[in-house]
Amino acid sequence: MGKTVFRFLAAVAVLFASLGAYSAVPKDAAVMVYNTEEENVPKDLGWLKNSVRDRLSANVSKYTDFRLIDNTNEKKVKELQKKFEGGGYNEAAMAEIGNLTPAKYAIFSTVRKAGGKFSLTVGVVDLSTGTNLFQHVSEGQKEYERLYDGAGCEIDKITMNMCSALGVSLSTEQRWVLQHGESDLSSDDRQRLAEQEAARYKEQIAALNKEISVSSTSSELSADSVRAKAEAQRAIIAEKLRTAEEKSKRLAEENKKALEYEKILNEKSAKVKEERDRLAREAQEKAEKARSKKLENASILSQIRIIEGKKQALIGIRDDLHERLNEIDEQAQADIETETDKIMNAPLKIGDRKQDGTITSDALIRRQNAAKAKKIEILVQAEKDKEDASTKPKSTMDDLRKGIYADYALLGTEKKPRTVSSLSDELQLSVGVWDGESHKWPVNVYLYSDNILLTQTSFEIEYTQFTGNAVPKIEDSDEVWDDYSDAVAMYDSLFSRGDKILVCEMDYWAEPKDEDHPSEYKFGFSKLRVYNNVRGKNVSEMSLNSKRDFSMTPPYDIRTDEQIAEANRKEAEIKALEEKRLAAEKARQDAKDEVARIKAEREYREEQERIAREEEKAEKKRQKEIEREEARRKQHGRSSILLVGDFYNYGDDNMILAGGLMITKKLGKHFYWGLNLTGGFNTYIYSQSSDSKSEPSPDDLSYKDLGGETTLTFTGLLGMNWCFDEQIRVCLDGEAGLVNDAFGLCGSLTVEWFSPSVGWVLFGRYGVGWTPSECYTEQERFFDKYSIGLGITW
Secondary structure, three states: OHHHHHHHHHHHHHHOHHHOOOOOOOOOOEEEEOOOEEEOOOHHHOOHHHHHHHHHHHHHHHHOOOEEOOOOOHHHHHHHHHHHHHHOOOHHHHHHHHHHOOOOEEEEEEEEEEOOEEEEEEEEEEOOOOEEEEEEEOOOEOOHHHHOOOOOOHHHHHHHHHHHHHOOOOOHHHHHHHHHOOOOOOHHHHHHHHHHHHHHHHHHHHHHHHHHHHHHHOOOOOHHHHHHHHHHHHHHHHHHHHHHHHHHHHHHHHHHHHHHHHHHHHOOOHHHHHHHHHHHHHHHHHHHHHHHOOOOOOOHHHHHHHHHHHHHHHHHHHHHHHHHHHHHHHHHHHHHHHHHHHHHOOOOOHHHEOOOOOEOHHHHHHHHHHHHHHHHHHHHHHHHHHHHHHHHHHHHHHHHHHHHHHHHHHOOOOOOOEEEEOOOOOEEEEEOOOEOOOOEEEEEEEEEEOOEEEEEEEEEEEHHHHHOOOOOOOOOOHHHHHHHHHHHHHHHHHHHHOOOOEEEEEEEEEEEOOOOOOOEEEEEEEEEEEEEOOOOEEEEEEEEEEEEEEEOOOOOOOOOHHHHHHHHHHHHHHHHHHHHHHHHHHHHHHHHHHHHHHHHHHHHHHHHHHHHHHHHHHHHHHHHHHHHHHHHHHHOOOOEEEEEEEEEEEEOOEEEEEEEEEEEEEOOOOEEEEEEEEEEEEOOEEEEOOOOOOOOOHHHEEEEOOOOOEEEEEEEEEEEEEEOOOOEEEEEEEEEEEEOOEEEEEEEEEEEEEOOOOOEEEEEEEEEEEEOOOOOOOOOEEEEEEEEEEEEEO
């Protein structure tokens, strides 16, 4: 395929040279970076093309304003590229490639090995016209890493030439970074570079927002996939934008401090500035010397990218194999249908016909058996073809898989960490404002990867510990303190200018997560060492003990088909068990809910019954109150018909026994009137002629033996009553009337016991009365009256 791309680019260059080799590309043009092809590259470096493409894509994104879009119809494009072999290029084929992708421009690349060296070819083609806009072949490199890794690698050189050819303007800072890396840039240059990156990221986010908006309203089937990819890309760029903005802000503050320190230093003696410049030169020389040795294990993130490149290569082989196996199955099914149709519909021989010309049952069975045998033959051959097609790809995938697992072991562990230095572009330092109280400088350390901040930490360096000079004592002379102040100002200037006098090394490691989390890593940051680069002295060492997760996108699952099937089976089992557990838990909860519901219903029913009982009790109480009130209403007023028995005691053994009838009628709540008619007889009467108040003597009395003389009493009464209970009533009344032919008065107290529900009454009565002399005696007399009675009341 490498020859294909090379010949394709050569053909384009020849056929469209008349149109102009180079032309400017619009600022926001849609560009697609196709998968890198390879030629004569060893099989164990099958991942190399992916690392090259990743670095090429990263540079296009970082240094241009082109809008990168995903590869689409890669297989069809590769098929069309074959037409370019042997000069077979034509405009129709080129136009077909342009119709297969929304990209307007395509970047093709090929890695090849020749004469023991690796080289890289990159070309840019305008898909709308077929014009070859750029083509470059790199210098051969013995180390394949020089194609894509480190500052000044071949891809960086190609990026500079490509930008010039396509009319993309690069700043001075960007050109310096492409040639030498960011580590030796001044603080001002690094600030401008961060601002340029932030501006570019904002433009990319705006373009992605537009793409997301369009895909959100699109009805195409691929719209959801396009939107998801754009949102994921936007999230990554947003993180890069945040990092660039924070970095720009930090560098602006450092530049402001640098100007202040330079102003302070200008006020010092020339000797101080000369010492500053000398230290700066020594620091630079030692930094260059250290870089030339290429610190061991300094590119762990590049190693991870290589691992992910190997994974991508493995996934590509697996996808191609699956596609080939599907083609074999589809071809086998097509052959089965063709052969079955041929057998079943072959012309009938004479011996296979019935009288009506149709096939006999024996012939039909023979044909069906022949068709089954042919089907088995085709399927067996298909399985053999699939096995033959799988042998080499599976072997290659096994080798890649072993290489990936071996590379995992090289990423470092917590016990054997990797090291990165601030002499590289990844680890950056920022020294804060000098604190004269504690005699210390605050330092912030930042570890970046692909313009994303991985971690940061801070510490302080003491003056004596870093410079080797003691802090003056309070009793020291002004000259000593002036020298001390000059030294602080000198180091402030060195720090603010970014001179490599202060160097840090960070130990960290990365481990892949389990296979259920492909392309996910756990980073651990264990130690930080601080050096004075000029003195070559270890200033301090501290433990970090921090960790974070890091995900590469897209994720690549490199397990075998059998492992994936087994993982899916286990996942299905776990899911089934989880569903069973959830179902059981739901059943238990439902049972609890049912028990709770039954309990609640029972409690509700019991509560309702209790309420009903209380209401019934209250109702009975209310009815009873009504009845009581009614009884009281009946009691008040005392309407009744009574049979009465009276006993009158006049003293001196003069007594009257009588019986009769009393009728009363209520006049209101407490008053009543009535009539009393009784008849009876008396035992005897006596008269006293003397007015003496002493007991009369027999001579003073004239006895008249009445012998049970009858009496008749007819009186009217008026009284009032009070009820003290439902069945107890007390009455006070007064009587006046005739006792035989004389007038008499009597006042009585009555206590009644009655039943309101039945209406009968039983009472006892006591009264005190008065009669004139004409009544049985010759003189007025007082008497006691005792009565009992029974009757009805209402």
